[in-house]
Amino acid sequence: MVEASKDIDAKVVHNLISCRELAQRSSCDFALSVWSLWQDCPLISLLNAKDFTGLLHQICSNSDGVSLEYFFAISWSIWYNRNQIVHNERGLSPLQVWEMAKRVVDDFQEANLLHLSSTQPSNSGWAAPPPGFFKINVDGASSLDGQGVSGVGVIIRDANGGVLAALCKALPMHYSAEWTELFAMEQGVLLAQEMGVQQAIFESDASAVVQAISQDLCGGESGHLIQGIQNAKLRFLSCSFRHVKRDSNRAAHELAQYAKCKNVSCVWKGVSPPFLDSLFHSGIG
Incomplete structure (x- = not known):
């Protein structure tokens, strides 16, 4: 049971980081092409990762909250794109997967702000321009x-x-x-x-x-x-x-x-x- 769990953990890393079968017409690695678009990506940690649990512990120990948000958003977006291809759907380019991840992070941060603002008085909302404008x-x-x-x-x-x-x-x-x-x-x-x-x-x-x-x-x-x-x-x-x-x-x-x-x-x-x-x-x- 433990060995099976380790195998699954290693396969997750392969699909989220290696994922060479999704390269499509390109010799470069698809998943790494997505990760490289993240400016603060801990690329060395990704390349040296043996299993997802160990990688996750390392990311949590060495990263701030925003980096964690991007890590999970990119991981989910790559996995989602992989499933689309597996089920014979049209896959996205690395740039489109990265944009999907960014939108997920933006929506998450926006939802958090709305939750915080709902618990306290706020002056948010549309503000009228000066007269004549x-x-x-x-x-x-x-x-x-x-x-x-x-x-x-x-x-x-x-x-x-x-x-x-x-x-x-x-x-x-x-x-x-x-x-x-x-x-x-x-x-x-x-x-x-x-x-x-x-x-x-x-x-x-x-x-x-x-x-x-x-x-x-x-x-x-x-x-x-x-x-x-x-x-x-x-x-x-x-x-x-x-x-x-x-x-x-x-x-x-x-x-x-x-x-x-x-x-x-x-x-x-x-x-x-x-x-x-x-x-x-x-x-x-």
Whole structure:
């Protein structure tokens, strides 16, 4: 019984770290390709691991809470992808598996924050812009398993909370989380210009996207999108980009989810999307 347990433990390490049968058209190791995308990955510990229990003890002893979250999220994502292939489903690329793991960690951390905030008074939620300004909240939605289409959501509100316009748009295919968030920001800029907004505050809960736009990071595959947003912002009298927590971006989040789940595209001008009424009445939209 003990020997069987050790064999299972060793096989778990093989599937989560070696996993060479999933390489698919590539001589590099699939699982290690995923782990290498984690900047703080304890790669030496992974390569020297003999069994999962020993590896887990070492990770717990030498890592902080965030590292543990990433370790378990990456392990689960690799295992999930392996099962998809075993059952004749389409597998994901190493980058897509890594993005799945990141989204799992983000959702876990967000759930913890919501749990903590529910036990104490909070000023969280959407905040109105100054008089004369419009606030444009944007969000993107992509499935964890790479299936279906991605969606984006945009909502523009004035200093009184009135809805100037809103948009939900299903994208033609599934995109990574970063690309989807960039498309959402692009749609927000375009809708604001169409509605004649002159003084704009754009908000997103995707910190990497806000940072890339604020710092004009136009290199890489998505550089042309960032450059396009940079060029478009020159048409506003005032324009800024801010990162907010997800609970301050709920309306845009719901719009993006609506587009993704129903595969639809809609625009509302001068009215609020009916399915957001309960959110607005709660005062946290």
